Amino acid sequence: MRSTKRALTAVSxxxxxxxxxxxxxxxxxxxxxxxxxxTLTFVAYGGAGQQAMIDVYQKPYTAAHPNIxxxxxxxxxxxxxxxxxxxxxxxxxxxxxxxxxxxQHCGELxxxxxxxxxxxxxxxxxxxxxxxxxNWINASPIAYRTDAFPDPAKAPKTVKDFFDLxxxxxxxxxxxxxxxxxxxxxxxxxxxAPGSIYPLDVDRALxxxxxxxxxxxxxxxxxxxQQAAAxxxxxxxxxxxxxxxxxxxxxxxxxxVWDVTVTALNGFAVPKGSPNRAAAKKFVESLVxxxxxxxxxxxxxxxxxxxxxxxxxxxxxxxxxxxGPVNTGQTVAQDVGWxxxxxxxxxxxxxxxxxx
Numbered sequence: 001m002r003s004t005k006r007a008l009t010a011v012s013x014x015x016x017x018x019x020x021x022x023x024x025x026x027x028x029x030x031x032x033x034x035x036x037x038x039t040l041t042f043v044a045y046g047g048a049g050q051q052a053m054i055d056v057y058q059k060p061y062t063a064a065h066p067n068i069x070x071x072x073x074x075x076x077x078x079x080x081x082x083x084x085x086x087x088x089x090x091x092x093x094x095x096x097x098x099x100x101x102x103x104q105h106c107g108e109l110x111x112x113x114x115x116x117x118x119x120x121x122x123x124x125x126x127x128x129x130x131x132x133x134x135n136w137i138n139a140s141p142i143a144y145r146t147d148a149f150p151d152p153a154k155a156p157k158t159v160k161d162f163f164d165l166x167x168x169x170x171x172x173x174x175x176x177x178x179x180x181x182x183x184x185x186x187x188x189x190x191x192x193a194p195g196s197i198y199p200l201d202v203d204r205a206l207x208x209x210x211x212x213x214x215x216x217x218x219x220x221x222x223x224x225x226q227q228a229a230a231x232x233x234x235x236x237x238x239x240x241x242x243x244x245x246x247x248x249x250x251x252x253x254x255x256x257v258w259d260v261t262v263t264a265l266n267g268f269a270v271p272k273g274s275p276n277r278a279a280a281k282k283f284v285e286s287l288v289x290x291x292x293x294x295x296x297x298x299x300x301x302x303x304x305x306x307x308x309x310x311x312x313x314x315x316x317x318x319x320x321x322x323x324g325p326v327n328t329g330q331t332v333a334q335d336v337g338w339x340x341x342x343x344x345x346x347x348x349x350x351x352x353x354x355x356x
Contacts, residue, residue: 037067038276040283044096046074047223048246049300053096056295057287068279075221081109081271090273093280098179099132100339102269106131111270111277118285122308126336132267133284136296137303138240139322139331140180141261144170146253148235158259162236163189163212170235172216173225174209176354178339178346180222181238181262182209184332188260198335202346206353218354229254241320242300248316258329261322265305265336 042058044050050072058070076095084090085108102110110131118128127134142162148170149155156168162185174182183200186208192201209216217234219225226243228234230252239247247254268287270280286292293309296302301317311317319326339346 032278034278034282035067036276036279038093038279039069039071040093040276040280041091042070042072042094043076043092044072044074045076045222047226047243049222049242050074052242052296052299056299057292060292060295061283061286068283078105078109085109085272088273090271090275092271093274093276094268094284095271096135097132097267097269098334098339098343099126099129099134099265099267099336100334100343102132102267103129103336103340104343107272109272111272111274111281113270113281113284115285118288122290122306123288124305124307126265127288127305129267129336132269133287134265134267134305135284135287136242136266136293136300136305137263137322138179138242138266139261139263139303139320140175140238140240141244141320141322142185142236142238142257142259143244143254144236144257145229145232145234146255147232149255152255155255156236156257158257159185159188161257162238163208165212165215168236170215171233172212173228173234173237173239174216174218175222175225175238176218176220176350177222178343178350179264179266179334180240181264182350183346184262184334185238188332194260194330194332197332198338200338200342200346202349206349209353240302241322242302244320245299245301245314245316248319256320256326258327260330260332261327262332262334263303263322264334266302 044053054072062069076097078101112131115128144156156162161168176182183202183205184197186205187197190204190208217228222240222243225237225239226247229237230247268284270277274280288306290306290309293304293306294311297304297311298313301320303323313321318324322331
């Protein structure tokens with residue numbers, strides 16, 4: 001499994017090098033006219049999630065604003081943003097990321113956003129930041145392939161079960177993205193109460209992860225782990241609701257463990273020096289409307305940040321509705337303030353552990 005982990009890390013590193021090679025050049029002068037003709041480069045995590053954003057966000061926006069078109073790429077690596085900003089050759093306009101990252105690097109790597117025109121009356125607290133716009137709440141529950149544990153009486157039921165290799169043998173799958181609970185879940189399994197998670201004890205979390213390391217695939221992207229789950233390469237995994245729904249839609253039989261579930265606000269930011277920053281800002285403002293929220297919730301099963309949104313969820317989306325009746329357990333919302341101060345240091349510790 002160590003070789004699998006290193007292979008995934010190598011693939012990620014190769015992708016970064018390739019993207020950096022494409023980021024050279026002088027770049028265009030930034031436009032402060034939100035109505036100017038522009039092609040926005042939109043960066044997210046690829047796969048079914050990004051396709052949903054193309055269908056729900058981009059196509060309707062272009063239909064309403066013919067001056068704006070989009071080009072898509074992935075993944076949204078923060079080191080890419082830093083390289084582009086420092087070289088003054090910013091090619092990206094809108095990037096999907098954790099709000100804590102945007103907050104920690106607000107004004108340095110990301111544009112400050114004037115969001116005074118946004119209707120805030122129905123928005124969940126924390127949806128709007130100085131340098132980000134939240135677009136949904138992701139839940140990253142523990143789930144397992146039903147065929148791996150066909151007897152419900154002998155199947156995993158708690159976070160602790162995910163870390164119990166003797167009672168519940170099988171391959172695990174965990175995302176290395178800090179937004180998906182890689183630090184919170186091991187602390188919960190180690191006995192930390194849900195209400196006492198923050199400030200995160202990163203060293204303790206990594207020590208607990210050591211106990212399942214040999215049987216775990218650490219995937220660098222949600223798409224990679226989604227594919228591993230679909231192919232039967234992992235038996236139990238921590239994957240966001242936005243990827244569990246496409247898995248089920250494609251016929252994968254899985255069961256969600258509703259014990260304690262980590263949720264995170266997903267957001268969008270505009271890289272500092274974006275050549276189309278005004279148009280990009282106008283676009284991200286549109287993502288918190290009730291219509292946009294309903295569409296993306298219906299497509300991916302994520303929770304809307306606009307309380308006026310009334311999504312009509314499919315049966316599969318209802319199975320991962322973290323704030324719906326299916327969730328009989330508790331939730332832990334990631335602390336944006338803690339991550340805003342500690343995202344870089346936590347990332348460094350995690351990356352050192354992954355390659356160690």
